[in-house]
Structures are given as C-alpha cells and as structure tokens.
Amino acid sequence: MEETRPVGVGPWPGGPEAWPDDPRYDPELLAHGDRRNVVDRYRYWTVEAIVADLDTRRHPLHVAIENFSHDMNIGSVVRTANAFAAQEVHIVGRRRWNRRGAMVTDRYVHLRHHDGIEDLLDWAGRRGLPVIGIDNVPGSAPLEGRALPREMVMVFGQESAGLSEAAREGCEQVLYISQYGSTRSINAGAAAAIAMHTWMVQHARPA
Template sequence: MAGKASGKPSKRQGPAKGSGGKVRRSLEGKGATPPAHMRHWYKDKARAERIEREGRGGAGSSSRTPSRTRREDAPEVIGGRNPVIEALRAHVPATALYVAQRVENDDRVREAIKIAADRGIALLEVSRDKLDRLTESTVHQGIGLQVPPYDYAHPEQLVELARDTAEVPLIVALDGVTDPRNLGAIARSAAAFGAHGLLVPSRRSAGVTAGAWKTSAGTLATLPVARASNLTQTLQAYREEGLFVVGLDGAATVDIADVGLASEPLVVVVGSEGRGLSRLVREACDQIARIPMNAAAESLNAGVAAGIALYEVARHRRR
C-alpha cells in the first residue's frame, strides 16, 4: 500500500476540533500600552533615579565627573558598617541607605535596615561597583548612608547657644585644617569636653563631609559647626563680645596647662599640622600656648592637639 511504502504513519481522518475561541481572543490584543507613570513600578524606579542623581550632585551632572569636583551642596555617602550604625543611632539626617547585593547580613546590617525602615529612609540595593562610586572608593563593607548637605550655623549662634544654657562659652576654631577626618576627630573631643561648637573658614578648610561624619561617629549631629567668611575678622568679633582667643602653637613659651584664661569665655584655635597658625590669626589671639612634648616629635596631629588642649580647659573649669 502507498501508506506503507512511504514509511509514514497514516493520519487520522475526521473533522478538526475547534479552538473554542482562544485563537481569536489572543489576536484581539490587550489595548494600548499604559504610559510609564501609570505602571506599578514607576514610583519606586523614579525615586531611586532621583536619589542617584542627587548623589551625583544634581540632575545635570555627569556620572563621569571626578569626586574632587563634587558640588558643595550635593549629598554625600558615609561608608562602613560601624559609621553607618553610629550615624543612624545619632539620628543623623539621611535620605537613603544603600546595601550591596549579596552582602553578608550581620547584626549591624540588620539593625541599619530596621532603623532606616522605621525612619522612612529609602532602602536601595545596588551593586558593589556602584557603592564604590558612591562612597568614592572608601571602605564601605557593603553598606552606605546618604546624607544631605550640612546646614552650617552662623558664628554668632555658637555664643548664643552657650548663653542660652547659662554656660561659659567654649568654641573651637580651625585654621588651615584641611582633612575632614581631623574635623570629625576634633568634633568628638569638642563634644566630650563641653565645647559649644566648631568654627571653620569657608575657604581652604575642611568642611562637614562624609569623611568628617564618619570620623565624628555621629557627634556632628548634635554639635553645631559655623562657617566664617573671614576667620580673623570673626575672631575679632568674638573678642569684642567678651571672649578670649587662645591659639595653639609649638613655638609658644607658655604651656597650655598654665593658661590662666581657660576658665573665661574662650575660643581655642587649632592650626594645621606642620604649618601651625597663620600670621593674621596669630595676631588676633590674646595668648599663644603650646603642648609640651619630647623633642623627637615635630608636631601633633590637629585632632590630638585639640583633644589635649580641651582636656586642659575642662580641667581648669572643674576647679
């Protein structure tokens, strides 16, 4: 037979079954595609993109812009599990918590996520490469906290804060300190020994950046920092209001422990490591004092020097 010769099985004859209308319905389509803003994922995506733009310094900035050109009014990202936890515990203002994909989930990560959720802080999962860029390649341990630009106080507000609490004013001024980590360390010492705030120049000086936040361990959330357009003039204005100005310099002849002005309304000026105080700032001081140390050490780190000086001031005031 022909069917057998071809080697093919014979097909069953008979009427074909209908599709029940499935084919016809599948061809009808589902209508026009809804615009992006009507889709369920749009709000989350738009929020993530907005936060990312802010982290790069604004919508108009390029993702390839070097970190050194970051706008001063752009938010920054604190990296590291301990710094992030300390900042969240201290209620540092934050806009987003970044967690790297497949990060090792320890107690600190879980606590950070819980605090962020409780405070309504956006939680964003990102790649490690992206977190490297956001934290400018610092050690982030798979987690980062985005903080908004710091809101600086006016220099006069530091004095008002002391007077409102009926305390003797104590202000720490920084002259030429350009490392944000030194600023953060000085903030911790200032808070520990009862200072009412920090004063920094608006130019050629460290400001409150992610590095300062990280080193301060959250102290900057409660200790105000004021900016002076001209540090010398601001120190003169403080003197006119009854405050004394004592500068730290290794070439001074008076030890910081012997300064008789420590119990008075006081501004302690810390210079940069190596250069010390600038000439104009030195001339604006009522007294110059030194921290005695062995001749083998040329100078102290600004953060260490500030801590020692503030301890001596606090010791005098306890008397």
C-alpha cells in the first residue's frame, strides 16, 4: 500500500534557538510545523503576514457571485479567486454561505457583502468598474477571443439557475463559455475558474 506523504513541513529545525528573527513568522507554526495548504514562500508565516504580502500584488479583477440558495459552489469560487489573487470577492444576497469548499482560503481574500445585485452594480459604478456576467443565456457572446477589461467585476450566478434577471440586465455584457457536449451547463465553480484564468492569460504576468 502506498504511503501517504504528510502535507507541509514539520517544526523548524534546530529548535527555538534557530528560529528566524522575523515578525512575519508564527511561533506556533515554527514550534509545531505548518500543515496548511500554502505555497512554500509562506511556510510558517502568520495569516496576517500572508494577506499583507498578497495585498502588494493582487490583480484588479473583482469576482462576484450571487448567493440566494446557499450554493455549495461559492467556496470553490473563493478558493479559485485566492489562487489567482483577485482583488476582492463579492457575495451578493445572503450574507452566510457554505465555506467548506473554500478550504480555509477565505482567510486570505478580501470578502465584501452586498444585499442585492443593485448594491453591487452601484458599488461598481461609483468606481468606474465594468460588470461582466458569465452565463450561457440567449444574447450572450462567447468568452473565447473576447478582450476583457483589465479592471472589472466578473459576476457569476447560482448553480443551475445562472445569473438572476436583474444581474443580466445590469451587466455591461454577458459572456458564455463554449461547450461541445450534451449537458446544458458546466459546474459554476469550474466556469468561474475558466473565466478567471481567461482574464489572467490576458492581463497577468507569469507567476
């Protein structure tokens, strides 16, 4: 039977006498090891230090998702937004959402709540940010080959239901991801990952 490798790293070698003299490091993690799902450069860092470092290089992409029925995919969207260092994640609708799928990555992103889509549209309008929806609905255009604004809000709807009517009407444009199989739509979390990566290909430097 194949042995499972432990995630992360153990205690800092050499004991407390060898610990780095750097306020970014967490004494608890140095003493007991860091088993979190973080990249190697952040091993042993405090959450606050990681967030502060990410804040110096976040992308000007805002990601919004409607939350009217406790969609299980919201956590997945948050996790992907963290992976791509999105500026903020906007939860539209219910304040509470299922964080399980985020795999604790919600600690490293900036979350903003909006009571409704009108609130999000007003927030974006006051900052001059175009709002673009992702959904395969009549009148939408293909995402592939489309030039996306560098500074923008990308909004997603609920699983199966898609974007609400108010969201579709308020978006500057709605784009769809081309599909070639039999199913009507792909998972909302997967769609968000594809759309965010499309933005990264156009505007982000190599990691």
